[in-house]
Amino acid sequence: MWLAEVEPVLMAGPSSVRIVLPPTRPLSLAQLSAIVAITNRVRGAGGTVTYEPSTPRLAMMVRAFGRRDLAPGSSARVGFVEQVGESAIATVHTGVSIIGFVAHLGAAMASTLRHPATMRWRDFFSAAAASSADALPVTALLCFIVGFIIAFQTMPSFAQFGMPAMTGIVIGVSMVRELGPLITAIILSGRSGSAFAAELGTMTVTSEIDALRALDLEPVRFLVVPRILAVALVTPLLSIIGTIAGLLGGYLVLWGKDISFLFFYEQLKHSVHPHDFVQGVFKMFVFSLLVGAAGCLAGLQTAAGPGAVGLSATRAVVAGIVLVILADGLMGAIFYAIGW
Amino acid sequence: MDTSIPSNDLLLAARGLSIGYHGKAVMRDLTFDVRRGEVVVVAGGSGCGKTTLMRTIATLLPPVSGSLAINGHELVGASAESLSVIRRSLGVMFQSGALFGGLTVLENVLLPMEAHRHLARPARVEMAKSLLSSVFMQDAANKLPSELSGGMQKRVAIARALALEPPIVLLDEPSAGLDPITSAELDRLIREFCESTGRSFLVVTHELPSIFAIADRMVFLDAQSRTITAIGTPKDLLESGPTAVRQFLSRTPPDQAKEAA
Ligand SMILES: Nc1ncnc2c1ncn2[C@@H]1O[C@H](COP(=O)(O)OP(=O)(O)OP(=O)(O)O)[C@@H](O)[C@H]1O
Ligand SMILES: [Mg+2]
Numbered sequence: 001m002w003l004a005e006v007e008p009v010l011m012a013g014p015s016s017v018r019i020v021l022p023p024t025r026p027l028s029l030a031q032l033s034a035i036v037a038i039t040n041r042v043r044g045a046g047g048t049v050t051y052e053p054s055t056p057r058l059a060m061m062v063r064a065f066g067r068r069d070l071a072p073g074s075s076a077r078v079g080f081v082e083q084v085g086e087s088a089i090a091t092v093h094t095g096v097s098i099i100g101f102v103a104h105l106g107a108a109m110a111s112t113l114r115h116p117a118t119m120r121w122r123d124f125f126s127a128a129a130a131s132s133a134d135a136l137p138v139t140a141l142l143c144f145i146v147g148f149i150i151a152f153q154t155m156p157s158f159a160q161f162g163m164p165a166m167t168g169i170v171i172g173v174s175m176v177r178e179l180g181p182l183i184t185a186i187i188l189s190g191r192s193g194s195a196f197a198a199e200l201g202t203m204t205v206t207s208e209i210d211a212l213r214a215l216d217l218e219p220v221r222f223l224v225v226p227r228i229l230a231v232a233l234v235t236p237l238l239s240i241i242g243t244i245a246g247l248l249g250g251y252l253v254l255w256g257k258d259i260s261f262l263f264f265y266e267q268l269k270h271s272v273h274p275h276d277f278v279q280g281v282f283k284m285f286v287f288s289l290l291v292g293a294a295g296c297l298a299g300l301q302t303a304a305g306p307g308a309v310g311l312s313a314t315r316a317v318v319a320g321i322v323l324v325i326l327a328d329g330l331m332g333a334i335f336y337a338i339g340w
Numbered sequence: 341m342d343t344s345i346p347s348n349d350l351l352l353a354a355r356g357l358s359i360g361y362h363g364k365a366v367m368r369d370l371t372f373d374v375r376r377g378e379v380v381v382v383a384g385g386s387g388c389g390k391t392t393l394m395r396t397i398a399t400l401l402p403p404v405s406g407s408l409a410i411n412g413h414e415l416v417g418a419s420a421e422s423l424s425v426i427r428r429s430l431g432v433m434f435q436s437g438a439l440f441g442g443l444t445v446l447e448n449v450l451l452p453m454e455a456h457r458h459l460a461r462p463a464r465v466e467m468a469k470s471l472l473s474s475v476f477m478q479d480a481a482n483k484l485p486s487e488l489s490g491g492m493q494k495r496v497a498i499a500r501a502l503a504l505e506p507p508i509v510l511l512d513e514p515s516a517g518l519d520p521i522t523s524a525e526l527d528r529l530i531r532e533f534c535e536s537t538g539r540s541f542l543v544v545t546h547e548l549p550s551i552f553a554i555a556d557r558m559v560f561l562d563a564q565s566r567t568i569t570a571i572g573t574p575k576d577l578l579e580s581g582p583t584a585v586r587q588f589l590s591r592t593p594p595d596q597a598k599e600a601a
Binding site: 202203206207208210211212213214215216217 | 395398399400424427428430432434436438439440441451452455456504
């Protein structure tokens with residue numbers, strides 16, 4: 001039964017059509033699609049179609065096959081509260097798996113440090129370059145702008161009390177202890193965290209990770225350790241440069257108010273202590289471990305399928321930033337408690 | 341072991357092995373051996389679980405149940421050390437090739453040697469090059485995998501699987517995507533490696549000419565009953581195997597077979 005054969009009949013616009021089906025065999029896909037096509041034509045012209053024998057199964061199949069494209073936006077809607085709940089649960093899950101991963105990672109790092117010759121230095125250097133030198137311009141620029149904005153926003157309030165120069169203290173403390181490392185970590189997450197997830201995710205999808213395991217090369221040790229060591233060693237330096245850029249950005253506003261650099265410098269010396277710098281650098285070290293681990297873990301957990309690598313990169317960035325901010329709060333509380 | 345073969349010649353022994361994902365078996369109750377110096381072909385319909393079997397043997401997927409001994413080491417419940425020993429006694433070629441995209445062809449073959457063999461670098465490079473030329477890929481040594489065709493990538497993957505001179509080599513569809521000439525060359529290579537070095541091969545393949553050219557024995561995985569329905573030489577199975585296996589080996593679709601009967 002082919003469409004071409006029945007075409008003349010259909011052209012006549014019959015008002016009722018009876019399709020006689022072969023007795024025993026199940027219908028082939030080609031037969032079914034012909035039946036659907038005829039049914040749609042006849043019914044579209046206002047006619048009726050009957051099948052012989054007519055089974056509920058056939059009617060169901062014809063309905064299913066004859067369906068036009070699903071209406072857009074017909075997928076189940078998820079309420080806002082559920083979404084928030086789900087994302088909170090997902091965050092906790094990510095957090096828990098990262099903690100497990102970090103323990104595994106710690107062991108791998110320790111053993112790499114004991115046998116440095118087993119390290120993939122090529123991966124180390126490329127990750128180090130990508131997360132430091134390549135990230136330097138954007139980090140410095142963003143820190144500079146943020147420093148400028150903070151100074152610009154706080155200056156009027158201080159000026160109201162007749163002491164615009166106090167702005168320098170705010171910039172100093174906020175950039176050194178908080179914003180320098182934080183901005184650097186967020187940029188790190190967007191650049192390196194996502195890159196790690198995409199690299200390792202692609203390797204997962206193409207079975208390269210499996211190939212490594214089959215060669216008795218532990219992927220965590222072989223791929224993850226060099227990347228994380230690279231970011232942990234170079235990004236504290238990056239955050240120092242970012243901090244300095246932020247201070248300069250802030251000073252730009254003071255300079256507009258004829259405050260001398262020497263005065264600004266003296267203010268910094270009194271309000272920002274060496275341990276504040278150490279704190280900032282230490283924070284950045286922790287941030288880079290978290291961002292690197294979140295990126296690599298997301299990459300290694302990549303599922304199968306076309307969008308999987310992109311999804312992993314997204315997860316890496318989101319998890320990285322969430323972890324950085326949580327850790328920032330936690331460390332802030334701890335430093336406060338121990339009076340550092 | 342309940343066989344008359346000396347156990348050190350039993351490179352791979354599956355006993356009542358069930359394989360699958362997340363505790364759900366795809367294939368059940370598999371019992372078969374691979375002996376030293378033997379090429380065993382695993383055949384079966386698409387999607388029946390051949391790759392799953394390869395991944396299980398390659399220690400990448402835990403068996404659902406049963407036992408699997410590789411080179412004398414039991415995989416089920418293996419410690420980290422014996423897992424490491426098992427992995428080093430296996431060479432694996434994945435269905436997708438799975439070459440390391442960031443490394444050149446030569447580096448791909450060198451990598452396992454750098455990691456596990458104490459050879460001077462010139463010796464390693466020589467060996468890698470000779471492996472590459474045995475799969476006719478010597479001219480591509482400095483190319484990246486992304487610059488190769490699918491069939492070329494597979495050949496490099498075979499060279500990499502042989503790099504540690506493992507006693508057992510697992511090849512997942514080595515000749516899929518190759519032209520008949522290259523495929524025949526590869527079959528010859530597999531036989532040659534097997535006969536000259538006593539290495540054992542477990543090869544998944546659908547290609548009938550390959551099966552007849554290389555297999556000492558064939559293990560047939562049946563998609564319906566989800567287990568092994570026949571083990572034997574391809575010739576014996578073609579003549580007197582179960583219907584499904586004869587159909588497979590003579591390329592007869594089940595419908596036609598019924599009509600012919
Ligand atoms: N990651 C996975 N998770 C769950 N099930 C899987 C997974 N991979 C494969 N399967 C299922 O396992 C079964 C066997 O798949 P497998 O890849 O082993 O088939 P195959 O015999 O190698 O097929 P082919 O000849 O097409 O390569 C299939 O039914 C498949 O749906
Ligand atoms: Mg397969």
